[in-house]
Amino acid sequence: MRRLHHMSISREGLIYLAVMGVILTAAIIRQINLLMLLYGVLAGPLLISWSLVRRTLKGLDVARKLPKTVMAGERFCVELVVTNAKRRSSFAVTARDEMLRRESGAKPIGTEVYFPYVPPKESRAATYVGVLEDRGAYDFQPIKISTRFPLGLLRTMLRIEKPQRLLVLPRVGKLAPQWQRLWKADEDAVGGPRRRGGLQEGDFYGLREWRSGDARSRIHWRTSARRQALTVRQYERKRQLIVTLVIDLWQPEKPSADDRRLVEEVVSMAATVAAEVCREGGRMFTMEIVGKTTRSVRAASSPQALEESLKNLAQAEATSNDRLGAALETTFAQLRAGANVLIVGTRKLTLDDAAQFPQLAARPDIRAWVGRAATLTPNDPLWRQLYRRGESP
């Protein structure tokens, strides 16, 4: 932790200096000793606050408590704790905390937090609340603590290096009910002995009373008739849903604002899908982000997997290099039977175009996936039907 002291004079201080100058000049020109005395009385506080203002910051340290993760557009709360290690109190300390989004070239954003009083050997905490609109990694700048105590004439500032990084996860939106039904149909534990996608149905387990939501086809009519109550068959579930999400973050070499918006939308959609898939257990989730760097997540669906996915999405960056073909090739090659593949991307894709994806065309073993993989881009009309962007809470 490196500390830098900086002392400056405030606007009030400048005026004060000017008044002092006037009094001194008047005293010398008119040769009036009492004005000289007045000048001395004016100069005293300025000189003493020069030392007091330094001492106020002496022994102060700031700690920042961050939430583990933050979502774009979501309100979050940062706590700054100022600890006073010296034997005197500190008054009127302002801490300025700023963060800078990586590689965005934008100005740091942040705010000031005010600590009216920090007693000796104690600490005081204050919070600020904010909303970050853009996903990504934010690096915190050194915390600047400053004070103008006691009189507001001079200002000292101390820069305390507390390098910390805040990962702002992409927004998670909402998927339309029809999307949910699409996924649900595949995973209902009370699924019938239908053969689908090479999955084998579980063994018969037993009977239980009907609950709302159970498919009608599972009703064991004979038992129901005997018991005078609906009874359904239960099967032991063996299958595991495999969801593979490929995110294609492509943008032109010189992206326009629209291109950038498109990237963000895709990332947000991917985050939403990931959240949807991971919210419930018992699935296999794979995510491939094809951008500036290729990132992948493979995990059983769990909050952990979601967090991992969102973290990766948060840091994903678009590229003008086209690496989708190679990435799809490896992804498809590893796919197990029965996997659902969804490719979300910024551009319209024609997977069976041999010119665009020569790798896929050359591999007969994965050609089957080319047909089965669904693609979705923000420009599809289906996109708007399925996906609603999350609003700021």
Add this chain to the structure above:
Amino acid sequence: MRIERSLQVCSAALSCIGTVMLGVGEENYTLVVVSIIVSVASLVLCDRLRWIQINNLVSNIASVAVLIFAVVLAGSKESDQRVLIMAELMAHLQFILQFKAKTVRNYWLLAMVSFLQTSVAAALQTGLAFAVLLVVYLFWALFFLGIFYLYREQLRHSGDAAAKLKPSRRNDFVSRPASEGMLDGASREFSRRMIGLAFGTLAMATLLFVAVPRIGKTGWEPVSIVETRTVGFSTEIKLGSGGQVIEDPEVVMQVRFFDYRTDAPLQIDGDVYMRGTAVMEYADGNWKRGNLRPFFRNGLPPITELASDQGLIRQKIAIEPLSRNVVFSCYPAFTDRVEESRQMFFHQPLLGQITRVEPLRTKRFEYEIVTPAFQRMRQGAIVPSFRTIYDEEEFLDMPAARDGRDPLAGLKQTALQLVADIPAGNIFQRAKRLESYFRDSGRFQYSLDPLERPQGVDPVEDFVVDRPQGHCEYFAGGLALMLRAVGIPSRVVLGYRGGQYNVVGGFYEFQQLHAHSWVEAYLPPSEVPLDRLMETPGLIPPAEKYGAWLQLDGTAPTSFSTTAVANTTWSHIQQGLDYVRFLWVNYVIGMDSARQFESVYGPVTATMTEVTKRITDRSFWNDWRRRAAGGLRALATPWGALLLMLGAGLTFALVRVMTRFRRRSTDVRKGPTKRPRRMAPPTEEFYLRLERLLTRHSIVRTADQTPREWALAAGGELSELAHTRSAAPLPRRIVDYYYRVRFGNRPLDAVEHSEVEQALVTLEQAMTPPDKPQRR
């Protein structure tokens, strides 16, 4: 909001004191009273109750009106007076501002306006009252600035809180200040800081004031814009008119005496007579200067006119602004700076009167006069005349008979009777006899009470013959006329006698009440007792040549109760105050380049040179090294080693105690930060005792501590020290009993009660340090 309240009070006080300073400065006491009333009223009615709050329109109209009034008024005055008008304008604007709703801007305006008034007051005023008010002003101003700063910060950061922590814009943040506002502990410490700051400022201001060089040889004397005071020294005497003579304590001058050769400050034995002027012609109770030939000299005679400078004394005199030109001194007056004295003085040797050249009498006047008047630290009674007495009959003049009746018949007769047995040639003895008649016979009473004297009778005759009661002018007049009646030339001298010697400052202070008149009788050369001038041999030749004046004072010395310094506390305080005033006048009001050099730069450079000399002087260091080596050898002995160990042990113990004390003191400061809300305070007597006991030893329960946690913490603290270790479990035990009573609602029985009592006593004993006797 507590900060705002404090700010309102500070602002009102600041405005009030600023205007009071201005009012006192220009002696406009209406302004003082009005400002006090306005400040109190605005604080109560405008700030607290918010009954009256002038809006902008009204305040603007009022301000313009005041401005126009001031401009019109200023047009008809002199330029110096215009400053006053402007200052009063500031005061009036301030009154208007005080009744407006207080915003940050208005607070600034108030502060500026108040400060401007103070500056003008500084230019106006010279009294010590200004110093006192300035210190008070400083304290309030610092509190104002400090609290105002906190107020602004709070305002600046509470804007967010008002937005209810709802960031509205994109990438926006809002903060909420740390929950704690200004609590008791904080405001106490804040006040301590501000008071410290004020004292520091005083020290710094003194330093700066003393150190900033005063440019220019002249000046740096206060010029009063306000009209000068008339001080009641008169060059004439009017007797017989009634009226109480008031003892006026107003300071007239301060005198310091120094040995001419060594410049050592001196204290004089007996009374000091500061001569002003002399009067000669008497008629009907009035003494006048008479028809003396006008004979002025520019400047004082140089000391070279004296044959010897032995026994000379330099007097440094500072006269407050007086309405007359006469300056006072112990006479005869000489100078060693002839040229300067030519610029400063006119001298009339025949009268023994010195007047100043400079007509302006609004300034304090300071001068130096060398005098041979002292013999063995006592002002000599015989002063040689440095001129031939040409107009001897002037000094023998008596009022003529009126209607064939001598108005002073009784007086003449008494005088002749008194000296009948002394030969006419022995003027000295005759004069002394007459002096002692007034002084020692017991017949004459000193009194300031007016006495109704009969019409048509000469007041002095009446004083001598019928009503021997009066003040010094009667004594002097009587004596002078008696001397003349027996043929001795005499004159009445007006000036000051006595003076309070200020032990602290080493100066004599003369107040109006020291005004005095005495008599001088002329001794022709043959009659001068030269043996009385042996201490100042320079006086002998002129005495042999021209004769001398014999100083006679008929006023009984007992009458001057003020000159005898009573050794009471009050007189000490009085003296201290006088000294402060002396310092104020000399070193603050009258600080100029010469004085600055004399009192600051000179001594500082001298000390620096001395120190440098010491440091660079090898023998000093050699000496020191030798001594240090000797000390080390002494330590090598067993006794020395023991001493060393003892010293180290003591230092260690001291450090331990100090760190302990520090820790404790910080613990105290932590204190209970929040008072329990709507919770009844404990009522169990034994618990309260425990609380008091532990609190006394700085173990204070914080609001979030349960009593048991607190007791355990106390136990931990106790187990740290050997003599309290055995008592460590006791707080916990007592708290457990307390818990049962408090939360279990089961009172203690007799056995338990005594057990608790026992525990408390043991605890108390253990916590009393072993070296201190127990308190009960």
Add this chain to the structure above:
Amino acid sequence: MSPELQEIVAALEENMGRVVLGKRDVVRLCIVALLAGEHILLEDVPGVGKTLIGKALAKSVDARFARLQFTPDLLPSDIIGSSIFNAQSNEFVYSQGPIFANVVLADEINRTTPRTQSALLEAMSDNQVSADGHTYPLPKPFLVIATQNPFEFEGTYPLPESQLDRFLLRTSVGYPEREDELRVLTSHRRGEPVEELRPVIDTAQVNRMQEAVRAITVDDSIHEYLLDLVEATRRCDELQVGVSTRGALALYRAAQSLAFIEGREFVIPDDVKRLAVPVLAHRVIAKGFLHGNSRDHLENIIQRLLGEVAVPQ
């Protein structure tokens, strides 16, 4: 309070402490839950003795004990039982599930599906089981000791927040101290010591103690303190949802129970303070998307709030 009950509590604690080494705090919290007639959730990484603690308590009480190992394929009927068609009588016969016991050790509760979890939790809150339109009361006393792995580990279904507050308290176990760990190693030289535990208390005694706990005096100032705490959680900026009234009541019961265990007839502020974190931390929901569920985060918040609320004296 009868000294007899007091002795039993001490014996119970001592008995459990014999196998659960160096975890006096956790043991005490388990007994707090037992005497308050509520349930406990032990949350920690695998292998620190969660199951051991549950077993030790179950073995120390002379009562019906059931252990449920929760797996992803466990079905509700595996817990509460199901109606089986009896061919002879030609009707459905309800066969009780393992939950019909006095002490139920629900191991790794978050490894099963939410549907199965909720079956258990419903039984816990109502002290009865409904099956096939019939209601079957559970025996008294009924104590569920659930254990769960922190959900950061893979393959888990986190318990919904709304159901977490069926547990009186949630606590972590933590790694034992070095010397305790050494004792664990040596004590395991000959088999599992927990298997050798003898019961020291029977169900009737537990029921009597539960009644005694409800008679513990709680001073008005303690009420205020408790409500202050609850109110602080509701006013807290970092929390989305504060402690419910049920939570306040739980803290109240737990404090009574702790006072009983410590041999007092009255609750002191220390009881409330001691229990606030385990009782309240899982009943609040923090703001924010993901970190809201983190136990450390929530416990820190409660701990901080404890420092802000004035204690009665």
